[in-house]
Amino acid sequence: MPTPKKGTLLRLHFSESDRHAGKPLYEAVVERARQLGIAGATVFRGLEGYGETAEIHRPHLMRRDQPIVVTIVDTPENIRRLIPEVESMMDKGLIATSEVECIRVERSAAPK
Amino acid sequence: MPTPKKGTLLRLHFSESDRHAGKPLYEAVVERARQLGIAGATVFRGLEGYGETAEIHRPHLMRRDQPIVVTIVDTPENIRRLIPEVESMMDKGLIATSEVECIRVERSAAPK
Amino acid sequence: MPTPKKGTLLRLHFSESDRHAGKPLYEAVVERARQLGIAGATVFRGLEGYGETAEIHRPHLMRRDQPIVVTIVDTPENIRRLIPEVESMMDKGLIATSEVECIRVERSAAPK
Numbered sequence: 001m002p003t004p005k006k007g008t009l010l011r012l013h014f015s016e017s018d019r020h021a022g023k024p025l026y027e028a029v030v031e032r033a034r035q036l037g038i039a040g041a042t043v044f045r046g047l048e049g050y051g052e053t054a055e056i057h058r059p060h061l062m063r064r065d066q067p068i069v070v071t072i073v074d075t076p077e078n079i080r081r082l083i084p085e086v087e088s089m090m091d092k093g094l095i096a097t098s099e100v101e102c103i104r105v106e107r108s109a110a111p112k
Numbered sequence: 113m114p115t116p117k118k119g120t121l122l123r124l125h126f127s128e129s130d131r132h133a134g135k136p137l138y139e140a141v142v143e144r145a146r147q148l149g150i151a152g153a154t155v156f157r158g159l160e161g162y163g164e165t166a167e168i169h170r171p172h173l174m175r176r177d178q179p180i181v182v183t184i185v186d187t188p189e190n191i192r193r194l195i196p197e198v199e200s201m202m203d204k205g206l207i208a209t210s211e212v213e214c215i216r217v218e219r220s221a222a223p224k
Numbered sequence: 225m226p227t228p229k230k231g232t233l234l235r236l237h238f239s240e241s242d243r244h245a246g247k248p249l250y251e252a253v254v255e256r257a258r259q260l261g262i263a264g265a266t267v268f269r270g271l272e273g274y275g276e277t278a279e280i281h282r283p284h285l286m287r288r289d290q291p292i293v294v295t296i297v298d299t300p301e302n303i304r305r306l307i308p309e310v311e312s313m314m315d316k317g318l319i320a321t322s323e324v325e326c327i328r329v330e331r332s333a334a335p336k
Contacts, residue, residue, distance in 0.1 A: 001308050007320065009235075011121075011212075013154065013185070030272065040275020040318065042237065042291045044156060044268060047180075048142065051152020052216070067154045068271075069183070071293070073237070073320055084113050087217060094152065095215040096119065096185055100235075103319040104276065105311060123233075123324075125266065125297070156268060159292075160254065163264020164328065179266045181295070196225050199329060206264065207327040208233065208297055 004101035008079040010072040012086060013052040014093035016045060017065040026068050029086050038082055039074045039104075052094035073102060116213035120191040122184040124198060125164040126205035128157060129177040138180050141198050150194055151186045151216075164206035185214060228325035232303040236294040236310060237276040238317035240269060250292050253310050262306055263298045263328070276318035297326060 018025035026043045033041045049067035072082065079097060087095060130137035138155045145153045161179035184194065191209060199207060242249035250267045257265045273291035296306065303321060311319060 001311050004319075004321070009320065009322065011185075013152065026271070030274065034274055038275075040237065040273065042270040042273035042293060044293075045271050046154040047138070047157050049152065049154035050142065050146055051150075052185075069154060069156075073235075073276075073318060083215070087113050087215065090217045091219045093217050094185060095116075095217065096121065096212040097116070098121065098210055098212045098322055100320040100322045103307070103311065105314045105317050105319065107315045123297075125264065158266040159250070159269050161264065161266035162254065162258055163262075164297075181266060181268075195327070199225050199327065202329045203331045205329050206297055207228075207329065208231065208324040209228070210233065210322055210324045 002103050004103050007073050007100045007102035008076045009098050009100045010079050011096045012070040014068055014090055015065055016068050020089045026070055028089060029070055032085055033072060036082055038072060038078055041070055041072045044069045114215050116215050119185050119212045119214035120188045121210050121212045122191050123208045124182040126180055126202055127177055128180050132201045138182055140201060141182055144197055145184060148194055150184060150190055153182055153184045156181045226327050228327050231297050231324045231326040232300045233322050233324045234296040234303050235320045238292055238314055239289055240292050241289040244313045250294055252313060253294055256309055257296060260306055262296060262302055265294055265296045268293045
C-alpha cells in the first residue's frame with residue numbers, strides 16, 4: 001500500500017445562486033481548479049443552511065438557493081496557490097483548510 | 113487577502129428521522145445555532161449509511177431515514193459553547209470536531 | 225457531557241459508477257466496514273466533480289457517474305485496519321484521513 005502524503009483539504013462554502021462570469025460560482029471554481037492543475041474537486045449541495053451559504057438576496061431569487069460546499073484535496077503548495085484565485089471569485093462565503101494524510105489510488109486496468 | 117484565523121469545524125452525524133421538540137432534529141439544531149449567534153451551519157443528507165446515523169427504529173418508520181450530517185464552522189470558543197447544547201438535543205449520534213484555518217469573505221456589493 | 229476521544233475521520237473519494245464484486249463500490253465499502261466492526265459510515269453523492277471522482281470511462285457510461293464521498297469516523301486503530309481493505313477495493317480514487325475529537329451520544333430511550 002502506498003505511504004500517505006501530507007495534503008490540505010480545502011472547503012469552500014457559498015450559495016447555489018452565487019455566480020461568477022455568467023455561470024454558477026461552483027462551476028467557475030471547479031473550472032479554475034482544473035485550469036490550475038489541481039488534482040480534483042467535488043461539489044456538494046446542502047439541504048439547508050445559513051450564514052456563509054444563505055440569506056443572500058439577489059435578483060434571481062426564484063431560483064433554488066441552497067448551500068454549496070466544494071471540497072478540494074491537493075498538496076499544501078497547490079492549495080496555497082488556489083486560495084487567492086477562488087477568494088477573488090467569491091463575494092460572500094467561507095474558505096476553510098485543514099491538514100489531511102492522502103493516498104491516491106490509480107491502478108492499471110489489469111483484471112483484479 | 114485576509115489572514116486565515118483558527119477555527120473549529122463541528123460535524124454532527126444523526127438521522128433524518130430524528131426529532132426534537134416536534135420538528136426534525138436537523139432543523140432544531142440549525143435554529144439553535146442561529147439563536148446562539150453561530151456564524152453558519154449547513155445540513156447534508158447522505159445517500160446511505162449505518163452506525164450513528166441509522167438503524168434507529170421509530171414509530172415513523174415509513175418516512176425516509178437517511179443519514180444527516182450538519183457541519184458548522186466558527187471560532188473554537190463558539191463551538192465549545194454550542195456542543196453541550198446540541199449534545200442535549202441528540203438521542204444518538206456522533207459529534208466530531210477538528211481544527212481548521214478560516215477566511216471569511218464578505219465583500220461590499222460594489223461592481224467587480 | 226462525555227469527554228471527547230481521539231478519532232480519525234476517513235474520507236474516500238471515488239465515482240458512483242465504480243463497482244466491486246458486482247455491486248456499487250460505495251455499497252461494497254459500507255458493507256466491508258460493517259463486517260469489520262467499524263462504528264459507522266456515511267455515503268454522499270456530489271453534484272459534480274473531477275479528478276479522483278470522474279473521467280472514468282467505463283462500459284456502463286449511460287449510468288449516472290457522479291462523485292461519491294464516503295466518510296467514516298472511528299478510533300485511529302480501527303481506521304488503520306480499514307484502510308488497506310478499502311484501498312484494495314478501489315481502482316482509482318483518493319483516501320484521506322484527518323484527526324478529530326469525538327463524542328458518541330447514545331441515550332437510553334427514557335423520555336426526555
